Amino acid sequence: ADGASVAALVIGTGYGGSVAALRLAQAGVDVHMVEMGMAWDTPASDGKIFCSTLEPDRRSYWLRTRTKAPLNYFLGFPIDRDIPRYTGVLDAEEFGGITVYQGRGVGGGSLVNGGMAVTPKRENFAAILPTVNADEMYNLYYPRANAGLGVSTIDPAWFDSTEWYQFSRVGRKHAQRSGFPFVFVPDVYDWDYMEQEAAGTVTKSALAGEILYGNNHGKKSLQKTYLAQARATGRVAISPLHKVTSVAPASGGRYTVVMEQLDTNGAVTATKTVTADRVFFAAGSVGTSKLLVKLKATGALPNLNGEVGRGWGDNGNVMCGRANHLWDPTGSHQSTIPCSGIDNWAAGGAFAEVAPLPTGIETFASFYLSITKNPNRAQFTWNAATGAVELNWQTAWKQPSIDMAKSIFDKINSKEGTIYRTDLFGTYKIWGDHLTYHPLGGAVLGKATDNYGRLAGHPGLYVVDGALIPGNTSVNPFVTITALAERNIEKIIATDL
Numbered sequence: 084a085d086g087a088s089v090a091a092l093v094i095g096t097g098y099g100g101s102v103a104a105l106r107l108a109q110a111g112v113d114v115h116m117v118e119m120g121m122a123w124d125t126p127a128s129d130g131k132i133f134c135s136t137l138e139p140d141r142r143s144y145w146l147r148t149r150t151k152a153p154l155n156y157f158l159g160f161p162i163d164r165d166i167p168r169y170t171g172v173l174d175a176e177e178f179g180g181i182t183v184y185q186g187r188g189v190g191g192g193s194l195v196n197g198g199m200a201v202t203p204k205r206e207n208f209a210a211i212l213p214t215v216n217a218d219e220m221y222n223l224y225y226p227r228a229n230a231g232l233g234v235s236t237i238d239p240a241w242f243d244s245t246e247w248y249q250f251s252r253v254g255r256k257h258a259q260r261s262g263f264p265f266v267f268v269p270d271v272y273d274w275d276y277m278e279q280e281a282a283g284t285v286t287k288s289a290l291a292g293e294i295l296y297g298n299n300h301g302k303k304s305l306q307k308t309y310l311a312q313a314r315a316t317g318r319v320a321i322s323p324l325h326k327v328t329s330v331a332p333a334s335g336g337r338y339t340v341v342m343e344q345l346d347t348n349g350a351v352t353a354t355k356t357v358t359a360d361r362v363f364f365a366a367g368s369v370g371t372s373k374l375l376v377k378l379k380a381t382g383a384l385p386n387l388n389g390e391v392g393r394g395w396g397d398n399g400n401v402m403c404g405r406a407n408h409l410w411d412p413t414g415s416h417q418s419t420i421p422c423s424g425i426d427n428w429a430a431g432g433a434f435a436e437v438a439p440l441p442t443g444i445e446t447f448a449s450f451y452l453s454i455t456k457n458p459n460r461a462q463f464t465w466n467a468a469t470g471a472v473e474l475n476w477q478t479a480w481k482q483p484s485i486d487m488a489k490s491i492f493d494k495i496n497s498k499e500g501t502i503y504r505t506d507l508f509g510t511y512k513i514w515g516d517h518l519t520y521h522p523l524g525g526a527v528l529g530k531a532t533d534n535y536g537r538l539a540g541h542p543g544l545y546v547v548d549g550a551l552i553p554g555n556t557s558v559n560p561f562v563t564i565t566a567l568a569e570r571n572i573e574k575i576i577a578t579d580l
């Protein structure tokens with residue numbers, strides 16, 4: 084409520100925020116979480132909380148009047164459609180050179196993502212977080228994160244027999260015939276539930292085309308894991324449809340936090356001010372960076388250092404499809420949850436998920452999201468004239484990612500006698516190089532903050548989300564975001580409270 088006073092205020096309810104809230108509450112601290120998106124805990128008139136990917140309605144996008152599907156063409160035809168403006172679950176946030184997809188709502192990215200829960204290879208860790216003790220991460224914090232998130236791997240026998248993963252088996256065959264290591268990718272989807280979906284004994288979700296705009300069953304989003312545990316402590320309150328706009332020093336070493344209450348059209352219905360002993364920035368790489376860059380530039384947090392806004396990367400995301408021969412169908416039934424990948428990280432700087440194209444029809448396409456070692460880093464800056472934060476990423480900066488992905492797919496195409504699809508991202512366009520699902524950085528650990536996420540210049544302010552990670556995790560990022568948050572909050576609870 085307006086005028087309230089809280090011990091710990093957490094901005095955002097994604098991975099970093101949920102870890103911080105749970106561990107603070109377990110340490111006896113009262114926590115208030117502020118989330119700009121909706122609660123996503125109540126079914127709509129169709130009985131479902133989330134809409135399906137093939138039939139997007141107002142629940143799909145954050146304040147848009149037309150969908151902006153990541154894969155926006157099929158057979159050369161645009162597939163986007165008009166929708167009513169609403170505080171939907173997926174934000175396609177557009178900057179000059181890149182569209183950044185993010186989850187909006189209680190649970191953050193866990194609501195919309197594929198649930199792929201990948202721990203980076205130990206030998207790659209030093210390049211990901213150079214100032215963090217790898218022994219501690221691999222002995223303690225990665226296992227803790229994997230347990231807290233409920234990570235597991237598909238049963239290989241079921242994988243080999245189910246029609247729903249034919250697309251992955253085709254991906255495996257082509258990878259192995261070209262000499263690439265094929266790996267199973269762990270996920271937070273409940274694999275037992277998925278097998279029951281296939282058997283027809285439970286309501287389908289992953290096998291009913293649900294992904295991107297939320298899964299109604301089966302996926303262990305943060306609402307079911309960290310946030311459920313946090314709520315059970317009785318010390319965590321969550322305010323959905325509240326957007327933090329300012330954090331500034333108050334008397335007694337405390338902070339004044341200003342937030343706007345939104346209605347489902349995105350209109351501001353109230354402005355509230357609270358004071359907090361400590362504030363945890365967990366608004367995601369983009370959300371945290373935008374707040375910090377604005378607050379430094381406008382003088383609200385004048386002591387933040389010049390590293391704020393820097394070191395942002397796209398985790399090297401790039402997508403492509405291959406056109407298979409007619410004797411290599413990928414199946415009209417495809418699970419939306421990827422479970423496998425091609426690891427050419429060592430030789431070509433790419434890790435490619437074998438991704439589904441769950442259109443409900445046979446497409447003869449193999450589809451991939453590659454995570455590559457793209458070296459480019461962008462910076463967020465404040466534009467006083469427009470009152471907006473900008474990001475200077477250039478579309479051409481994806482070229483190293485394309486080259487690394489080609490280290491896999493040129494070889495497969497040549498071995499199989501196949502070609503790239505040119506109809507998925509426009510007409511005659513091979514590479515999906517216009518977006519990222521994995522924004523990382525902007526308040527990098529050891530630069531904008533100390534080695535545990537304490538922001539320089541303002542004691543009591545912390546960053547706990549993907550903004551800490553300098554642009555790349557070599558694999559899908561949320562396990563690393565979670566593990567780093569577990570590490571940092573343990574230190575902060577032990578030394579600062």
Ligand code: FAD
Pocket residue numbers: 094095096097098099100117118119120184185186187188189190191192193195196197198199200201295325326327328365366367368370371374520521522547548549550559560561562564
């Ligand atoms: P987030 O999870 O983004 O949470 C930040 C929260 O803060 C959001 O809920 C946001 O609404 C809220 N917020 C922002 N600004 C404010 C504000 N000013 N006031 C109040 N609240 C605010 N990663 C994987 O590891 N595996 C995958 O399979 C995978 N698939 C993905 C698929 C898609 C479509 C997308 C979009 C992402 C995917 N990711 C995946 C990425 C992963 O979801 C993110 O890396 C992760 O969610 C980031 O965690 P975070 O804690 O940094 O922030």
